[in-house]
Amino acid sequence: MIAAEFGSTPWGRAWVRSVAAIAASGPNALLPRARTLARNHAVELTTEPGRIEARVSAADAVQPVHIDVPLWSPQTQAQVRRLLEKSLAEHPVLIAGDLSDSFEADLRQEGIPVAAGLDELRAECACRSRKRPCVHILATLYALAQQIDERPALAVGLRGGATDPVAPPLPGWIALTALDPVAFYGD
Amino acid sequence: MPVAANPLQPATPRAGVASEPDAVPLPGRLQATFVPNENAMAWWGVQLLEQAVQEHGLPAGRPGTCRLAVADGSRVRAATVPVRLVDLDSAVHALRTPVPPDEESASLRTWREAVRMLDDDDAFAALGERMPAAAHGALNAEGTAIVTPTVLLTEFRQALRARAALRSTTIHATLRPYQQHGVAWLTARPRSGQGGVLADEMGLGKTLQAICLLASRRTVGPHLVVCPTSLIGNWRRELARFSPDTVVVSHHGAQRKLPSTVPPGAVVITSYPVLRRDTALTRTRWDVVILDEAQQIKNPDAQVSRAAAKLTATAAIAMTGTPVENRLDELWAILHVTNPGLLGSRNRFRQLFVTPIEQRRSATAAAALHTLIQPHLLRRTKADVAADLPPKLYSTVVCTLSDEQARLYRKAVDRAFSDGFGVGIARRGRVLALLTELKQICNHPAQYLREEKAELGRSGKFDRAAEMLAEIVDDGERALVFTQYRAMGELLADHLTETLGAGPTPFLHGGLSAGRREELVRDFQESADAPPVLLLSLRAAGFGLNLTRATHVMHYDRWWNPAVEEQATDRAHRIGQRRGVTVHTLVTGGTLEDHIAAMHENKRGFAKIALGRTDAALARLSDEELHAVIDLDSGALA
Numbered sequence: 001m002i003a004a005e006f007g008s009t010p011w012g013r014a015w016v017r018s019v020a021a022i023a024a025s026g027p028n029a030l031l032p033r034a035r036t037l038a039r040n041h042a043v044e045l046t047t048e049p050g051r052i053e054a055r056v057s058a059a060d061a062v063q064p065v066h067i068d069v070p071l072w073s074p075q076t077q078a079q080v081r082r083l084l085e086k087s088l089a090e091h092p093v094l095i096a097g098d099l100s101d102s103f104e105a106d107l108r109q110e111g112i113p114v115a116a117g118l119d120e121l122r123a124e125c126a127c128r129s130r131k132r133p134c135v136h137i138l139a140t141l142y143a144l145a146q147q148i149d150e151r152p153a154l155a156v157g158l159r160g161g162a163t164d165p166v167a168p169p170l171p172g173w174i175a176l177t178a179l180d181p182v183a184f185y186g187d
Numbered sequence: 188m189p190v191a192a193n194p195l196q197p198a199t200p201r202a203g204v205a206s207e208p209d210a211v212p213l214p215g216r217l218q219a220t221f222v223p224n225e226n227a228m229a230w231w232g233v234q235l236l237e238q239a240v241q242e243h244g245l246p247a248g249r250p251g252t253c254r255l256a257v258a259d260g261s262r263v264r265a266a267t268v269p270v271r272l273v274d275l276d277s278a279v280h281a282l283r284t285p286v287p288p289d290e291e292s293a294s295l296r297t298w299r300e301a302v303r304m305l306d307d308d309d310a311f312a313a314l315g316e317r318m319p320a321a322a323h324g325a326l327n328a329e330g331t332a333i334v335t336p337t338v339l340l341t342e343f344r345q346a347l348r349a350r351a352a353l354r355s356t357t358i359h360a361t362l363r364p365y366q367q368h369g370v371a372w373l374t375a376r377p378r379s380g381q382g383g384v385l386a387d388e389m390g391l392g393k394t395l396q397a398i399c400l401l402a403s404r405r406t407v408g409p410h411l412v413v414c415p416t417s418l419i420g421n422w423r424r425e426l427a428r429f430s431p432d433t434v435v436v437s438h439h440g441a442q443r444k445l446p447s448t449v450p451p452g453a454v455v456i457t458s459y460p461v462l463r464r465d466t467a468l469t470r471t472r473w474d475v476v477i478l479d480e481a482q483q484i485k486n487p488d489a490q491v492s493r494a495a496a497k498l499t500a501t502a503a504i505a506m507t508g509t510p511v512e513n514r515l516d517e518l519w520a521i522l523h524v525t526n527p528g529l530l531g532s533r534n535r536f537r538q539l540f541v542t543p544i545e546q547r548r549s550a551t552a553a554a555a556l557h558t559l560i561q562p563h564l565l566r567r568t569k570a571d572v573a574a575d576l577p578p579k580l581y582s583t584v585v586c587t588l589s590d591e592q593a594r595l596y597r598k599a600v601d602r603a604f605s606d607g608f609g610v611g612i613a614r615r616g617r618v619l620a621l622l623t624e625l626k627q628i629c630n631h632p633a634q635y636l637r638e639e640k641a642e643l644g645r646s647g648k649f650d651r652a653a654e655m656l657a658e659i660v661d662d663g664e665r666a667l668v669f670t671q672y673r674a675m676g677e678l679l680a681d682h683l684t685e686t687l688g689a690g691p692t693p694f695l696h697g698g699l700s701a702g703r704r705e706e707l708v709r710d711f712q713e714s715a716d717a718p719p720v721l722l723l724s725l726r727a728a729g730f731g732l733n734l735t736r737a738t739h740v741m742h743y744d745r746w747w748n749p750a751v752e753e754q755a756t757d758r759a760h761r762i763g764q765r766r767g768v769t770v771h772t773l774v775t776g777g778t779l780e781d782h783i784a785a786m787h788e789n790k791r792g793f794a795k796i797a798l799g800r801t802d803a804a805l806a807r808l809s810d811e812e813l814h815a816v817i818d819l820d821s822g823a824l825a
Contacts, residue, residue, distance in 0.1 A: 003537070003538060003542045003546075005546070005547070008538050008542060009538055009539075039547065041547075041548075094531060095529075095530060095531035095535065095536070095539060095559065096555075096559060097539075097555060098531060098535060098539060146543065146547070146549070147551055149538065149539070149543065150539055150540070150543050150549060150551055150552040150555065151539070151551070151555060172334060172335055172338040173327055173332040173333070173334060173335065174320075174332055174333055174334075174335055175331060175332045176256055176262075176263045176264060176265065176331060176332060176333065177262075177263075179256065179263040179320050179333070180263075180320075181258040181259070181260065181261055181262055181263050182258075183319065183320070184256075184257075184258035184263055184319065184320045184321055185214050185216070185218070185258065185292060185293060185294065185319055185320075185321045186292075186293030186294065186297075186317075186318075186319025186320075186321065186322075187216075187292060187293040187319070
């Protein structure tokens with residue numbers, strides 16, 4: 001079986017569905033173009049809770065894209081955490097950064113959406129197209145879905161959920177940025 | 188077809204080295220940092236380093252550079268720092284010498300404290316808290332982080348204990364610096380209850396490093412070595428040579444029977460085919476399990492892989508010379524046995540890593556995988572450790588005789604002796620004929636029986652050669668293979684053409700025109716898509732051939748004249764050549780090949796045999812002496 005290019009896990013698929021929703025009322029020519037951009041490594045992407053930053057290289061120009069993603073409410077986050085702990089107890093052996101597919105099903109059952117709808121996002125792109133969301137924003141979301149397919153914990157982290165039991169910051173290592181240059185030599 | 192990204196390459200290329208400012212901002216006081224990758228203490232921090240080291244009464248060590256963190260104004264950054272590297276034992280010895288406090292840098296001071304409290308766990312933990320970053324500034328592969336003091340102090344103690352354990356066992360070998368590091372790494376694995384993969388390039392001495400690990404663990408339980416049948420003899424030989432005190436049990440062949448209790452520290456050697464069907468092996472609780480040539484378990488559905496996964500052990504160590512990191516399914520299969528759970532289920536691994544890396548060359552997935560496996564996989568290439576290596580690296584590979592070979596060999600010897608050799612010229616002719624028959628049988632029964640095709644499984648030497656050449660080609664290297672027999676060269680050429688997937692394997696022999704021979708040599712030396720293996724008849728590979736593109740030389744059979752063999756080897760190696768050459772000599776254990784190789788090595792036995800002109804000298808021996816040289820040594824077979 002060949003895995004889906006976008007949304008090979010339920011975690012990434014949730015975001016693919018959000019994007020595809022704009023084609024619900026009729027075909028949208030931007031979607032195939034957005035997928036081509038994501039496929040051709042045109043999107044450079046970083047995420048933090050509640051925010052996606054991207055640079056999309058298309059037609060000789062690089063478009064900066066910012067997308068604000070609504071965070072889960074504190075109550076929802078607490079609920080997610082409980083479900084996560086339950087899931088980790090059931091699946092003790094997971095790759096770092098992975099979350100079980102049944103955890104996604106649990107969230108859906110509780111009515112907690114992993115992906116936000118397009119109408120909930122505040123997305124900005126510097127391009128001149130009047131169409132919103134533009135092809136760059138859509139490409140960013142497709143690239144996001146792929147990154148989530150590689151690392152499902154990203155989907156939860158993006159909504160402000162804690163995934164630290166799964167993905168500790170590299171144990172045994174200290175980032176250079178966390179070191180104090182003044183105290184470095186200790187004297 | 189998409190090319191798989193190499194997950195072992197850091198996601199961000201180490202361009203840092205080039206883009207760093209030229210001048211490294213040094214603190215101006217002598218610093219000490221333990222560098223686990225070098226298994227050594229690094230002195231650094233001042234311009235006139237050697238002088239400063241001397242003033243502090245410390246051993247000078249060897250010069251080098253290390254990737255270390257340094258403070259640079261308002262930030263801490265990665266730098267390539269000139270250092271003096273000192274072997275741990277001499278560093279510890281020197282650091283024990285007391286000095287007045289406050290005269291030295293904090294990093295040097297904390298390491299002086301560390302070596303005085305090696306056995307005190309609490310004091311050691313407290314030390315970690317006041318250790319300055321400079322004392323534990325060895326960088327990760329990406330140059331983005333340094334190791335925590337707790338982890339580094341643990342590694343430091345483990346490295347020292349491993350050395351002490353090694354000293355207390357007798358290892359008859361001098362380990363090269365990278366091998367010492369490899370042994371420290373290996374001995375740390377069972378201590379942390381984890382397995383791992385030793386993936387050093389072929390020729391760097393993986394077997395020796397593994398033997399050091401086994402010999403350093405004498406008390407916990409028995410060890411198991413699983414290897415291809417063709418390598419059983421080699422393992423026995425290497426264990427006896429490097430660690431003669433180790434009790435070795437061969438568990439192989441139809442008569443095999445595992446003793447009801449195997450003493451702790453003993454090593455049971457078995458083959459993959461036996462592992463597949465022998466339940467006694469999966470019932471035993473092992474201390475260390477070594478899976479040599481671990482590509483044998485690359486298919487997780489195969490019975491042998493399932494049997495390997497069922498073994499119970501403190502730690503399973505896989506050894507392979509192939510670059511497993513480029514074959515993700517193989518990587519999963521091997522780590523599934525050595526580090527169960529690390530890479531998740533096979534399906535999930537495909538979803539999270541294989542599909543992204545192979546289908547869309549995802550750099551993020553490759554980097555995540557690298558981070559995941561990096562602590563559990565140790566691979567050094569010859570280029571990495573070139574400074575530690577001699578220009579020519581010699582390796583004798585002892586191969587196992589197949590049952591068919593043993594039967595043919597005994598029959599030929601019996602028949603020759605019952606027919607008798609006669610005297611004079613006739614005797615000489617008959618002895619030489621027998622020697623030729625025996626050498627042919629060692630090469631492959633198909634050569635002896637004049638068959639068209641040489642199959643795998645009938646000759647230990649042939650199997651081993653095919654395995655080694657496949658590995659060399661996988662590594663992107665080139666090899667010369669010498670044989671003295673035209674027929675054997677043809678059989679090898681056909682087999683390699685079929686299995687290496689690199690086009691027809693050329694065979695340079697005396698039957699070719701001079702022009703054709705030149706063409707083959709030129710192709711091998713210069714052509715971009717030339718086959719990576721060139722077979723040569725030892726006789727035709729005369730003077731003046733320049734084949735320096737080869738980094739491996741294999742002597743498939745023996746000429747029994749060291750000078751001639753050396754001359755052939757030097758086709759690939761020229762004085763002043765930048766790259767080293769690994770010379771593999773194949774010897775079939777227990778046969779005349781083995782006996783005569785031993786005579787050459789020891790410069791003993793029948794003097795003329797040891798001096799070359801072996802064939803002629805053998806013809807002059809009495810029947811009894813001759814029998815002693817060629818008879819099958821059944822002790823060396825099992």
